[in-house]
Amino acid sequence: MKLGTIFVACTLLALASAVLAQQDQAPRSAERITKEVRHELLMLPYLGVFDNLAYKVDGYNVTLVGQVTRPTLKSDAENVVKRIEGVEHVDNQIEVLPPSPMDESLRRQLYRAIYGYPALQKYALGVQQPIRIIVRNGKVALEGVVDNEGDKNIANIQANGVPGVFSVSNNLQVVKN
Secondary structure: OHHHHHHHHHHHHHHHHHHHHHHHHHHHHHHHHHHHHHHHHHOOOOOOOOOEEEEEEEOOEEEEEEEEOOHHHHHHHHHHHHOOOOOOEEEEOOEEOOOOHHHHHHHHHHHHHHHOOHHHHHHHOOOOOOEEEEEEOOEEEEEEEEOOHHHHHHHHHHHHOOOOOOEEEEOOEEOOO
16 A cells, blocks of 8 residues: 555656756747747848837737738748747737838838938848838838947937928837846
C-alpha cells in the first residue's frame, strides 16, 4: 500500500514539474515569437515610410494591425508571420489605404516637409525611417518614434504646414534614452 502511495506521489510530482516547465517556457516562447515577428515585418522588402505595421502576440496567436499603401504588403506580412515557428493563428487586420492621387501628392509633400527639415534630417538616415506618414483622404497620422518632445512637435508643425492637409494626428512616441 505504501509503495503504491509513493508511486502515485512521485507521478504527481513529475507531472507538476512538467506543467511548471511548460508554463515557464510559454513566456519565453511568446518573447521569441514577438522578436521574430518584429524582425520579419521590418525585413519586408516593400515596407516604406508611408506604411505602418504593428502587432500583438497573445500566446501563439498574432494579430497584425496598421495601414499599408499596397495590398501585397498586407498579404506578405501575414505570410511571413505564419511561417514563424510556434505561431498557430494570424489575425490580419491591416488596412489597405485607398489609392488616391491627392493622397499620393500629400505623401510626397509631407515627406519633404518632415524629413527635409534640418532638425529632423537625422531620422532620414538608415533603411527604416522611424517617422511613419499615413495619409487617408487628406487626413494625416504621424506614427513611430522620435528622440525628444521637441522633435515630435516640429514634425507636427511641419505636417500641419503642408497645403491640402485637413488634419494631423500626432501619434509619435518619445523614446527615453
